[in-house]
Amino acid sequence: MSTTTAARFEIKSRSYLNPEGRLVGTPPAIVSDSDLLKRLYRMMVLVRTFDSKAIALQRTGQLGTYASCLGHEATHVAIGAAMMPEDVFFPMYREYGTQLWRGVHMEEILAFWGGDERGTAFRDQPLDFPWAVPIATQTLHAAGAALAFKLRSEKRVAVTVIGDGGTSQGDFYEALNAAGAFGLPVVFVIANNQWAISVPLKAQTACETLAQKAIAAGLPGIQVDGNDVLAVYEAVTEAVGRARTGGGASVIEALTYRLSDHTTADDARRYRSAAEVEDAQKKEPIGRLKRLLTARKLWSDEEEQALIQDCQRQVDAAVHAYQALGKPPRSDMFDYTFAELPESLQQERAQALAEEGSHHG
Amino acid sequence: MSTTTAARFEIKSRSYLNPEGRLVGTPPAIVSDSDLLKRLYRMMVLVRTFDSKAIALQRTGQLGTYASCLGHEATHVAIGAAMMPEDVFFPMYREYGTQLWRGVHMEEILAFWGGDERGTAFRDQPLDFPWAVPIATQTLHAAGAALAFKLRSEKRVAVTVIGDGGTSQGDFYEALNAAGAFGLPVVFVIANNQWAISVPLKAQTACETLAQKAIAAGLPGIQVDGNDVLAVYEAVTEAVGRARTGGGASVIEALTYRLSDHTTADDARRYRSAAEVEDAQKKEPIGRLKRLLTARKLWSDEEEQALIQDCQRQVDAAVHAYQALGKPPRSDMFDYTFAELPESLQQERAQALAEEGSHHG
Amino acid sequence: MAKVALVEAVNLALARALADDPQVVLLGEDIGMNGGVFRATVGLQERFGPNRVLDTPLAESMIAGLAIGMAAMGMRPVAEIQFSGFIYPTIDQMINHAGRLRTRTRGRLSVPMVLRAPSGAGIHAPEHHSESNESLFAHMPGIRVVMPSSPTRAYGLLLAAIQDPDPVVFFEPTRLYRLNKQEVEDNGQPLPLDTCFVLREGHDLTFVSWGAMLHETLEAARLLAETERVSAEVIDLGTLSPIDYETILESVGRTGRLVIVHEAPRTAGLGAEVAAEVAERALYELEAPIMRVTGYDVVTPFFKLEHDFMPSVDRIRRAALQVLEP
């Protein structure tokens, strides 16, 4: 025969909790785990409280440029919830929901954006990577960690998040391909928030879905409603489970929307319409989960009030801790460059400290 | 609905001329163009004659490391034939069939592998890029050239070739994605010869086909029998035509086999079985085209004899021209670094020439 | 003639080049409707259209590679890298192709592209946004490296870079983007790429610096004159590769003392190159050791410590006093 079919692929898309907070189709098991649903909700509210406070700090000159996670809460928090403590997370730069779930502290996040390396020490989360600002580079670290797990026969999984813009980078593709070729326990979550700063998805790629990027590496790819915490949780749980049991890597595209400016240094009104944002606002993740909880009588106004107060308190405490940090010692700049400071750096260090001692810096 | 289908893809595979030289299915129009068929055949024989001579030169210390194209002749020659003169070709390093078709001279190819930049001057082919040894980098140049054509509304197409190993590089993927995003007139041909030096395809990627890499960029991808000159010619002609008329980029995976060592510096017996090579030998492209021509009474033993002699004569002439080249002047090393030599380089140049004049180099 | 800041001078030069030469095309991330994250390309897409000012997908190796292909086909692409720490993926394309397509085609093809990139610390930016990496590019044959230190020079040098028949990496010191305004005549006149600029004449010692550090260097020179009666010559390298050594050697020949100031880490920084060349060609004219005042050999710290990393006016002044010690 002259023409045959060499391969066929299908990208599925999943969504259970619609913007109105109603369940559609057959929801996954998690829907009956009320405790987990409430924990997810609480964390989503906490992270949003934190987020708006961080923006306020930046606006008042108390923080550097800050990347908001507004609108991404379901995706980020569900990833954290679906991972095991011994797994390792490789973030980009706005996955505070995942990080808080895994034990990173709010004051550490603030310190990072406040220009202070001490924010990367993660005192209660020794395993996870710090933020990766150079887009897509972290996906290779995740694949590398997964390779270590596989070679050492550890039942651990590396999970990484990348943006829609990030999927255009060669590193992302190289990571996917390596994950496929080596059969690695790694999960790639694409947080498709429709924009890479000012570049809309359709200018980023000719692809209809980003999940289909998986096909180029021979990996399974799936699309989920990234504002539906149930769908994200289910997809990541499945992917992490598969990875842990030797089933290899997968790609999850979580469809969400960046409701904020790209960072506080950005003004999104320059390049996108208010109407589009308003529309996206209607699909945001926290309201819909609250509606589900409320409808199921799992959540009351009193609980909501208590939660808001609790979040506020936690955020305030974090802000105080951050503000109390002060400036790190000048010597810090040298002391983490190598395990042991080489001779030439000892000299530079001594000189720098001596100069600090003298009256001008 | 909770689960929907977001996208579906299919990779087709085409083959018309089977290893026995018999036509299968409905062959493309080119099959009735006897002249073209004969031109293709002649070029395939010429390039194979050249190839074995080049290997002989290397073995006798008259050439540096050389990358043979043995087994790739149908793919390479068909690409050349399907392109227009005003199109631009971006080779990797073994597409002599394409290059000879487009006016590159055999002595230029020899000069390149003989360590002489003058081989890259392409005196009768001013447009095409020289060989790209850093794997996959050329695919971005092709996309860039296509972008220039598009922006200037020129009806020209960029065509590039990459290997199976090359498809693992980020640059390749970035080129595909750019081609999709900008809708560029570029054709990516993957010469899948099953090996990247010692790395077999299955260790390179988990993909079932390499054509499916196209899906990650939203491009059409197709697989063809790369040893079937009809199938390659048809696919490239279609793709080039589509690109020329505003239809954008495409990816063609040509399935072939590297019958030789990777280069003359390699010994493939270290990593692959003789049986595998023997098997592949049965599917090589030149014999099958000859069988078709013979069966159709388009080719006689006399013509074959004449062709062999003619090829031998041409190759010998090229070898003589190459051998007569001698060493380039030392000044050449400087003179093409910038359009005009900066002061500091003028000094280095003068010094280098003065030292050459003095008794030791 | 309006007073403009450095970033506006860049914008003026880009607009001028777009207007004068239809082969000039800008490409980069967020340079179109958004006008660039530093606003260097603001208004240009509106004015010249989306076929002249292109937003690209997010991939730096791609940006460099596309520009090479375009340039080889006769265009004059001016590509923007968004922040200094994201230029590294271009290195392979720049060193393996941009800098050598001319030589590896015996002059048949060439790469008249410009790669614009921000450079340096001091603006309280996030991680990876404050690097100085000019020395990596200065080591690449076939590539010019340029860094302006004022609006006028930004305008003239950028025009020259765009008109240059070979690849130019053009670093823009972000700290100077809005620091001072200057009258810039938008006259389409390029400045030469083969000469340093003497920003201040003097006879006691020579400062060589480039980019944003000239700000501190000039201030140090002013203070030295004011408080120590030291007359310092200040040379702006301008084109960092190939270097115009004549100007430097002539100056050091007069002053006998050289202090080099740059922000990048010390080891294998470009200051070493200047010092080495002077130590070879003018050793007998030197009356004191050549000093380098540079960033330390550490990762550019997050912004709380960035000023502890960058050479301060005081460090520069003290180095000068040290080489002036009898």
Place this chain on the structure above:
Amino acid sequence: MAKVALVEAVNLALARALADDPQVVLLGEDIGMNGGVFRATVGLQERFGPNRVLDTPLAESMIAGLAIGMAAMGMRPVAEIQFSGFIYPTIDQMINHAGRLRTRTRGRLSVPMVLRAPSGAGIHAPEHHSESNESLFAHMPGIRVVMPSSPTRAYGLLLAAIQDPDPVVFFEPTRLYRLNKQEVEDNGQPLPLDTCFVLREGHDLTFVSWGAMLHETLEAARLLAETERVSAEVIDLGTLSPIDYETILESVGRTGRLVIVHEAPRTAGLGAEVAAEVAERALYELEAPIMRVTGYDVVTPFFKLEHDFMPSVDRIRRAALQVLEP
């Protein structure tokens, strides 16, 4: 004790490290069944299995990135880059991550990886296979750069690089891979990464060089002694970053003359760094200009001209005579 060539010494060190530490894993292109294109890893996959010696897909940024992830999880990956011109895609991962994961986690995570790569010309190799790019890596904070110049040093320095808690870029001069054999005791003993090696003692002038150029430098020193009665000290930098200046300064303090020899292009080459530091710290001890004998500022030519590009024994000798002129 067998006499082995440099490439065999590399193989011995790799085997030793694989045997001694289960966290050591080799990865790279064609290093497994094929044993590496230069045969540096021959027999290792057979001996240690495919979980210790991994053939990777063809992607250098990936190789570096995977190694970083593995190293951060406590492994000791030793990654091979196949030829010198293909190391550039690793630069982003090396400078933005490998060299700074320790500082950007306050010591919580670290990257004890080795990136092995061939270096230099002189073996009649194809285009892009003959580059010398050590200076780019020497400019990166948090990364050690090492280049051995003999089988013994290759063995000891590679073991040290693998044991080092921080990233090391380990350049192997391909021209020396099979040039000379030496007795190498496979005793698992690392050599220090914080010191130069004095290969020849002398009192008239100091040569500083590294990698394959030491071959020509030692030959020049021998000729100078034989025909000119000049006693030249020859220092092998060994670890190119951070540099051990004590040894160099001590030597220049005695000889008063310094000639630096390297193969990489001159501008912003690592020779500049050595010259600059000496010109700052030992100017008053210098009795002659510091000379650099280097590759020219051109693209490494195809092999017909590679010996015209590389410093020859004669160029080195003449530079020495020049600094010795009264």
